[in-house]
C-alpha cells in the first residue's frame with residue numbers, strides 16, 4: 001500500500017495552494033460580505049486547468065486523475081469554498097456527466113467550452129419538493145417528436161445565474177417512475193428559461209445560487225443525454241463522483257480552519273505562555289489533526305477507487321458523510337481556539353464554520369449518504 005503522492009500530484013497541489021494564497025485570499029472576506037465572485041477569477045481558474053481537471057485533453061480538459069482533483073479541491077477550499085464549489089460542480093457534475101454519457105456532438109458543442117472554463121455549467125436536480133427524494137421530479141419534459149417541452153422549477157442551483165450550460169433533470173413519463181426521467185442540456189437564453197433572484201445564504205456566499213424556472217422551454221431532442229429514461233441513473237452516477245468533490249471541499253474547509261487554529265495557538269498567549277502549551281488547547285489540536293487525517297484517508301480512498309475504475313458509490317458516500325461531519329465539528333473547534341477573535345470576520349474561521357454546514361446538505365444530505373452506505377452494507 002503506497003500512501004505517497006507522485007511528483008506530479010505534489011506539483012498540482014502546490015499550484016492550487018499558490019493560486020489560493022495569491023489570488024483567492026485577497027478579497028475573500030469582502031466577496032463573502034458582498035456575495036460576489038468576479039468573472040476574472042473564474043477565468044484564471046480555467047487557465048490553470050481547474051475547470052476540466054479530469055476531462056480528456058481532446059475536449060479541452062487537463063487529463064488529470066481524481067486524486068489531482070481532490071488535491072486541488074482541498075487547497076482551494078482551505079481559502080475559499082465559494083470558488084471550490086464552482087470548480088466542483090463544473091468538473092464532477094457537468095463535465096463528467098457530459099464526457100461519460102454525452103454524444104460526440106454534445107461533447108464537441110458543450111464540453112470543449114466547459115472544460116476550458118470558457119463557459120460555466122450548472123446541474124439542476126433539486127426542486128422545492130424533490131431534493132433528497134430525487135425520483136419525485138415535478139419538472140416535466142413532454143416528448144413532442146423532434147423536441148421536448150420543459151416546465152417546472154429548480155431550486156438552490158449553484159452557478160444558477162452565471163452558467164451558460166445547464167444539465168436539467170425532468171420527468172417525461174410519470175407512470176414509469178424513475179425510468180421515466182430524462183436529463184437535458186439547456187442553454188441560457190432559451191425562450192421560457194427564467195433565472196430567479198439570487199439566494200442570500202449562511203455560507204459559500206460568494207457562490208451564485210438561484211431558483212430557475214422553465215415555462216414551455218423547447219429543447220431539441222439531440223439535447224437529451226443518453227437513452228430515453230436514463231435521467232435518474234445519470235443523476236445518481238454523476239452525483240456519486242460529485243460527492244468525492246464535496247468530500248474534498250469539506251476536507252479543505254476543515255484543514256484550512258485547523259491550520260489557522262494551530263498558527264493562532266502558537267502566537268496567542270494566556271497565563272504566561274502560548275495557548276498551545278495548555279493541554280486544553282493541545283488536546284483540541286490533537287483531536288482536530290486526527291479527525292482530519294481520518295477524513296483525508298476516506299477522501300483519497302474514494303478518489304483512488306474512481307481512478308482504478310472500481311465502483312465508488314459507497315466510498316464517495318462514506319467520504320462525504322465523514323469529511324462533512326469533521327468540517328462542521330472542527331471548524332467550531334477552530335473558532336473556540338480563537339476565542340473572541342474567532343467570532344470576527346478578520347480571522348477567517350467564522351466563515352469556514354459557516355461554509356462547512358452546506359457540505360452536510362448538498363449533493364445528498366448526510367442522511368442520504370447513510371441510505372447509500374447502509375444499502376451497500378446490507379447488500380454486501
Ligand code: COS
Pocket residue numbers: 125126131132133134135178232233236237239240313362363364365368371372
Ligand atoms: N448508480 C447507478 N444507478 C443507481 C445508483 C447509482 N449510484 N443509485 C441508484 N441507482 C438506480 C437503482 O439501481 C435503481 O434502478 P433499477 O430500478 O433499474 O434497479 C434506480 O436508480 C432507483 O434507485 P432506488 O430505488 O435506490 O431509488 P430511491 O428512490 O430509493 O432513491 C437515493 C435512492 C435516496 C439514494 C437517491 O434518491 C438519492 O441519492 N437522493 C439524493 C439526491 C441528491 O443528492 N440530491 C441533492 C441534489 S444535487 S445538489
